[in-house]
Amino acid sequence: MKRFLSFIAGLLIIAAVSFAGAGRASADLPLVVDRAGIFSEDEIASLTDRVGSMVDTYGHGYVLLTDIKNDGKSKDLYAADFLYDNGYWNESNDGATVFYLSLEEGNRGWRTISIGANEDIFTEDVCYYIDELVDSNMRSGNYYQAFSDQVDYVEELFRTGRATPIEGGSRVTVSDKIGQYLPTGIIVGLVIGFVVVAGMKKGMRLNPETAAANYLLRDSFNLRGSREYFLYRNVTRTEKPRDRDRGGSSFGGGSSSSGGHYSGGGRDF
């Protein structure tokens, strides 16, 4: 009996531990992998705490990675292989994302690469917003600040389920947008105001009959014949609208070396 109770207690402990770390593929997997050696120990500890808390709370796999070589791969593929090859995706987290900074000589840049269910969260817009958020600090070498801002942004994304638009490194608020669209609103409002009042004024004027359909005798129309001639043909060509400027961001998908699908994007610098 004692053995049985110990067995049950052991199962409960395992279940509790598994539930607390639902977002992690394994409690042993590091959440900040600084192969480029750009962070201090304190910075790694701080980032690890915040990413760990985020992963445990929201259950989405997430990891930070830096490196100085990509093993001859593209940054996207290197980051995707990192996720697949190191077991960052399993059934408990249903998906994983790596925010990767490559400092390889001549191939510097960052990528936000997702696999599994996280591909639906880190869409092209979200990756673009992250790029806008970290761009300035990345280019000026403030890597920790860039990673820290990125972690804050992703935490907010997981918490609210909604991506706050970022333009020029700043969060775009409703009031920013109102300021942006107010002139358009005023112009549209004035046009509609004038059109509606013109319609009201038209109702104040005479409306003389200009046709005689009421007096057309029923069944009196007799169509004796009809002939058709081709006259001419013209073709108009208009250029397709181009995609909006993404500030150098790239986005796409592909297959990892092990065949797993991934998607994501980032910028080079």
Next chain:
Amino acid sequence: MEERYSQQTQAYKCPACSSALRFMPAGNLHCDSCGNDYEVEAIKALYEFDDEGGFDWGDYKKDRAGAQERLNESVVYVCRSCGAAIETDRTTVATRCPYCDNEVVISDRLTNGLRPDGIIPFRYESKDLPNLIRERFKGKKLLPGNFINEHKMSQILGVYIPFWLFYVGLDGQMALEGTQTRAWADSKYNYVETSHYLVQMDGSMRFGGVPVDASVKMDDDLMDSIEPYDFSQMVDFDPAYLVGYVADRFDADPDASLPRATARMNKSAEQVFSQAAPRHYDTVSIRSNQMRVVNPNLRYVLLPVYLLNLDYGGKKYRFAVNGQTGKIVGELPVSKGKAWAWRLGIAAVTAAAVTMILSFINL
């Protein structure tokens, strides 16, 4: 000796860009400006339409021609009730004696060719009209608040207005332009190809009782707005119907009135042909209308109208009420202050809504 030759010339122009067309050895006509090629038959058909003459009005007015008389600007009649001399203008048929208030019908203006073929009697009484007019004005947000004048409302005048009713057939050809549109795209461009066709249609139709007011002094737009009348309620003319109302006889020549009727009939004819055009076109528009008037006839009738004049802001506003249906027509004054208040109010509400919608959509 210089010899002059008279020669009838015909210059064909491109239907697409109006530049001169050139005959090509291949048997087609070519436009050097826009590069289009045309079948000769198509262009000839197009120009046959453009070259045809105007309407044949016919001799429909011969019955009325003898009735046209030269009348002085004013005529004096003797009231049979009090013997007073009443001066009227040349078109008045019924009036009221200013001395004894007796109704006067000037019967010699209702004889022979001047006698109306029919009359629609008044169905509404003048006492009903102030309420009708107030109802008509009720929903008008831009109407100045003090426009309705109770004193003036009591001065509504019932008038029998002379009308010509035209019974006309239209026969001939209508040329329409039909277009077919096809769209496609490649990686860089969107393309829209529009093919233009000439549709030549031949047919006829007949209109019965198109009314045109036969009084020169009456505002044509006002009378065209007061329709429709229910002509099934028309009765044979009897001078007794005029008692208590003012009545005029016609003074507008039917020749001068018919173009207004035919303009309306032609517009309806164009709608009828457009609806009858082949269905495989995406758009159809009228290119030329060569309908002729055939078998024209007309009737001279008196139709009941109440007239009301209101002064506002130094301008006179005339209203007419259909004495058969109660329909009220007339131009109303617009309060500038109210118009600006509405414009700015609508603009403010719309601007706020549009700004918020765009802000949230693009956030």
